[in-house]
Amino acid sequence: DAGVIQSxxxxxxxxxxxxxxxCKPISGHNSLFWYRQTMMRGLELLIYFNNNVPxxxxxxxxxxxSAKMPNASFSTLKIQPSEPRDSAVYFCASRxxxxxxxLFFGEGSRLTVL
Amino acid sequence: GESVGLHLPTLSVxxxxxxxxxxxxxxxxxxxxxxxxxxxxKGPQFIIDIRSNMDKRQGQRVTVLLNKTVKHLSLQIAATQPGDSAVYFCAEKxxxxxxxxxxxGTRVLVKP
Numbered sequence: 001d002a003g004v005i006q007s008x009x010x011x012x013x014x015x016x017x018x019x020x021x022x023c024k025p026i027s028g029h030n031s032l033f034w035y036r037q038t039m040m041r042g043l044e045l046l047i048y049f050n051n052n053v054p055x056x057x058x059x060x061x062x063x064x065x066s067a068k069m070p071n072a073s074f075s076t077l078k079i080q081p082s083e084p085r086d087s088a089v090y091f092c093a094s095r096x097x098x099x100x101x102x103l104f105f106g107e108g109s110r111l112t113v114l
Numbered sequence: 115g116e117s118v119g120l121h122l123p124t125l126s127v128x129x130x131x132x133x134x135x136x137x138x139x140x141x142x143x144x145x146x147x148x149x150x151x152x153x154x155x156k157g158p159q160f161i162i163d164i165r166s167n168m169d170k171r172q173g174q175r176v177t178v179l180l181n182k183t184v185k186h187l188s189l190q191i192a193a194t195q196p197g198d199s200a201v202y203f204c205a206e207k208x209x210x211x212x213x214x215x216x217x218x219g220t221r222v223l224v225k226p
Contacts, residue, residue: 004157031212043158043203043216056213091157100146100165100207103214105157 004106006092012112018080021109024073025094033103034067034077035091043091049075082113122201124221133191135220137204142185144206148214149178149189153200161189161202191222199224 005024013019025032033048047057049069057067064083069075079086089108095101127133139147145166150158162173164180164187171178177190187204201219208215 033214035216042218045213045215048212050212056211093157100163102160102163103148105159107155107157 004092004094004104006090006106006109008109009107010110010112012114013082014114015083016081017113018078019082019086019111019113021077021090021092021111023075023077023092023106025075025092026096026104027073029094029096029104030072031095031097032069032075033093033095034075035093035105036088037091037108038088046077046090079111082111084113087111087113122219122221124223126223126225127194127198129196129224129226130193133189133194133198133222135189135191135202135222137187137189137217137220139185139187139204139206139217141206141208141215142182143209145209146207147178147180147187148205148207149176149187150203150205150216151198151200152203152219158203194222194224196224196226198222 007022031050034046035043037043046059047067048055052069065079067077089110091105091108093103093105095103148163149161151161152158162176162178164171164178169180175192179188201221203219204217205214
């Protein structure tokens with residue numbers, strides 16, 4: 001299996017622009033998670049989906065952030081408009097099963113907002 | 115992946131020695147714990163997990179110990195190797211829901 005696939009790996013954009021990050025979970029995994037990692041705050045859970053349904057989005061910073069999972073093999077995290085403080089590495093992770101078991105992470109998308 | 119940087123606690127270990135990484139968790143209702151390893155430029159990678167009904171679990175060269183009384187988790191790495199140099203995170207899951215909360219991380223540097 002190719003693992004969790006994220007794109008783009010790196011993105012540099014200007015403040016105010018829309019950013020869309022993409023994730024393809026491992027086939028057969030029914031839970032998908034979006035995390036953000038920064039030097040100041042470490043790894044933070046933004047949102048997670050179970051069977052394509054958003055379960056907990058309490059970690060989404062504000063209305064500028066939105067996430068979708070239109071099908072079992074694809075999810076997006078969108079930031080509009082982007083701000084410099086959104087600069088971080090965004091990780092997508094997936095897992096088979098609902099509550100426990102190994103969470104497989106992608107390689108991350110490094111976002112820089114100027 | 116970008117590791118949490120400037121203020122990470124750091125453990126320097128001589129190659130071949132054993133490493134012990136500690137983690138204090140916050141939620142006494144957490145029922146599942148995981149250790150992850152993150153190398154520079156990569157995503158976190160699963161090492162070992164333990165449920166709250168256990169106090170010890172062993173893997174290949176790694177052992178996780180859980181002390182629920184003081185809400186403490188540790189990861190022991192036997193015969194530390196240069197490839198073990200990374201940032202290590204503990205994570206806990208509350209009894210309700212699917213949410214995994216990560217600790218701040220510990221950087222391990224293995225000296226040859």
